[in-house]
Amino acid sequence: MTLPATVAELVREFRASGRIVIVGASLAGLRAAEALREAGFTGSLTVIGDEPYEPYDRPPLSKQVLKGWVAADHTKLPRMREVDAEWRLGVAATGLDRAAKQVCLADGERVPYDRLLIATGTRARQWPNAAEAALHGVHTIRSREDAAALQKELAASPSRVLVIGAGFIGSEVASVCRELGLPVTVVERGAAPLVGALGGVIGEIAAQLQRDHGVDLRCGLGVSSLEGDSGGHVRQARLSDGSTVDADVVVASLGSIRNVEWLEGSGLASGFWGLGCDAGGRAFDINGVVTDSVYVAGDVARAPHVLYEYQFLAMEHWDNAVLGAEVAAHNMVNLEPRYRPHLLLPGFWSGQFGVNIKSVGVPPFGDEIVFTQGSVAERRFAAAYGRRGRIVAAVAFDHGKWLEYYGQLIERSGPFPPPPPGWDQPSDSKPMPAEFPARGAPGAAPDVVLTGHDPSERTAEFRPRRR
Amino acid sequence: MRIVVDLNRCQGYGQCVYLAHEVFRLSGQEALTYEPNPDEEQRLHVERAAAACPVQAIVLDRLDGTEGSTTP
Numbered sequence: 001m002t003l004p005a006t007v008a009e010l011v012r013e014f015r016a017s018g019r020i021v022i023v024g025a026s027l028a029g030l031r032a033a034e035a036l037r038e039a040g041f042t043g044s045l046t047v048i049g050d051e052p053y054e055p056y057d058r059p060p061l062s063k064q065v066l067k068g069w070v071a072a073d074h075t076k077l078p079r080m081r082e083v084d085a086e087w088r089l090g091v092a093a094t095g096l097d098r099a100a101k102q103v104c105l106a107d108g109e110r111v112p113y114d115r116l117l118i119a120t121g122t123r124a125r126q127w128p129n130a131a132e133a134a135l136h137g138v139h140t141i142r143s144r145e146d147a148a149a150l151q152k153e154l155a156a157s158p159s160r161v162l163v164i165g166a167g168f169i170g171s172e173v174a175s176v177c178r179e180l181g182l183p184v185t186v187v188e189r190g191a192a193p194l195v196g197a198l199g200g201v202i203g204e205i206a207a208q209l210q211r212d213h214g215v216d217l218r219c220g221l222g223v224s225s226l227e228g229d230s231g232g233h234v235r236q237a238r239l240s241d242g243s244t245v246d247a248d249v250v251v252a253s254l255g256s257i258r259n260v261e262w263l264e265g266s267g268l269a270s271g272f273w274g275l276g277c278d279a280g281g282r283a284f285d286i287n288g289v290v291t292d293s294v295y296v297a298g299d300v301a302r303a304p305h306v307l308y309e310y311q312f313l314a315m316e317h318w319d320n321a322v323l324g325a326e327v328a329a330h331n332m333v334n335l336e337p338r339y340r341p342h343l344l345l346p347g348f349w350s351g352q353f354g355v356n357i358k359s360v361g362v363p364p365f366g367d368e369i370v371f372t373q374g375s376v377a378e379r380r381f382a383a384a385y386g387r388r389g390r391i392v393a394a395v396a397f398d399h400g401k402w403l404e405y406y407g408q409l410i411e412r413s414g415p416f417p418p419p420p421p422g423w424d425q426p427s428d429s430k431p432m433p434a435e436f437p438a439r440g441a442p443g444a445a446p447d448v449v450l451t452g453h454d455p456s457e458r459t460a461e462f463r464p465r466r467r
Numbered sequence: 468m469r470i471v472v473d474l475n476r477c478q479g480y481g482q483c484v485y486l487a488h489e490v491f492r493l494s495g496q497e498a499l500t501y502e503p504n505p506d507e508e509q510r511l512h513v514e515r516a517a518a519a520c521p522v523q524a525i526v527l528d529r530l531d532g533t534e535g536s537t538t539p
Binding site for chain 1: 469470471473474475477478479492494495496497498499500501502503504526527528529530
């Protein structure tokens with residue numbers, strides 16, 4: 001048999017009777033499982049998830065579920081096809097043994113694989129003081145249980161809700177509180193809401209939007225401590241300026257943490273920013289060498305992006321989970337030259353205070369912004385972000401129909417400021433600084449060190465940072 | 468039944484709200500919210516809404532919950 005014929009036979013055999021394990025049973029894990037079957041994989045498929053539920057959609061949790069309209073267990077994801085998988089739900093993966101090609105589970109079992117897809121996503125960052133975080137009334141929101149618990153407390157008419165952190169989730173929670181008629185205070189360390197994602201110019205508009213809807217918004221402040229009553233229920237927060245806020249529900253929306261701890265010691269390039277992979281979803285090992293049998297998709301993946309100077313981007317967006325999973329699945333059962341790249345133009349949405357905020361591209365990649373359509377005063381507008389004379393992103397407030405126009409410009413590396421779309425132009429369309437805060441550095445990231453002298457022994461390893 | 472709306476794709480035309488108002492709602496001019504697991508009796512309305520969506524953003528369960536109806 002010729003070499004190409006042998007390779008083709010190997011691929012056929014793997015598709016027919018290989019073993020694929022997917023760790024992560026949420027949006028990316030489910031869509032990958034479906035895509036594998038769609039691609040003709042008939043071998044054994046195991047999906048491992050730490051939550052005891054079948055895959056469900058998370059975006060509704062901070063919106064219609066919190067509001068009490070939709071039950072927390074009513075966001076189960078539609079199925080695109082049968083996946084005929086063994087579902088190991090309610091048991092977390094705790095380790096990865098790449099030499100033995102096994103995933104270690106919390107119940108002690110080891111699940112062997114030929115190819116592995118890592119889609120473990122992120123979790124909510126908890127309030128850092130564990131004793132305060134344990135007070136009744138202190139919440140984070142990521143899972144359906146989180147949403148159910150918070151919804152129940154919001155429905156009980158608390159005297160005031162305190163939201164710590166005005167990113168998208170925090171802002172959506174504040175919006176729901178106002179829709180429910182609840183007094184709400186939002187404390188944000190940055191200069192305005194949404195500044196990390198959209199910059200200070202848009203943040204200022206979001207701040208006004210919140211205040212117009214009755215949110216007690218306090219920016220440039222942190223929460224120093226939470227205090228509870230004798231029954232262990234949170235009652236008050238002390239802010240960094242010494243003032244206090246009385247609240248009996250506190251929502252800590254402090255961003256997310258990537259679920260990579262279980263990969264410690266596996267020799268993969270995982271860390272604070274996620275698990276590095278190529279644009280085809282193949283994970284990098286700790287040395288920066290691409291692996292053949294480990295793939296990654298969804299929130300936990302970070303890959304070089306062609307449109308953004310090949311920088312490694314982690315895109316915690318819904319469409320990234322769906323499309324990244326499909327690409328990784330395709331590549332898991334194919335060989336070069338059939339590999340497909342994941343070349344997503346990222347996009348996201350957020351409904352808050354009756355406004356639909358949508359974005360395409362990567363706004364923080366830009367340093368300038370220009371309003372291109374509509375009216376800021378009416379909160380119905382589109383704006384483009386630029387960097388070095390080219391458009392890299394766009395944002396729309398109730399102007400979603402126009403994002404496709406900007407998306408096409410971004411994909412073609414169009415100029416910034418972009419050519420006017422010829423409709424609905426604002427009177428003032430001069431570019432200005434977009435005012436993104438400096439990107440913070442992770443505090444607890446380990447050092448990466450090189451060991452070994454002989455070229456064949458050279459390897460990288462993670463070492464805890466020395467004090 | 469189960470649905471999901473690709474809200475990146477959705478442009479707030481509101482046809483679904485008109486055709487299945489118990490399942491889809493607009494919050495303000497453009498922000499769509501919906502019941503992802505509506506009662507089976509809504510099926511006809513939801514299918515009409517999905518068919519009428521100008522950007523085809525409404526994704527319906529192709530298994531009708533047969534596999535997912537029991538815990539996988």
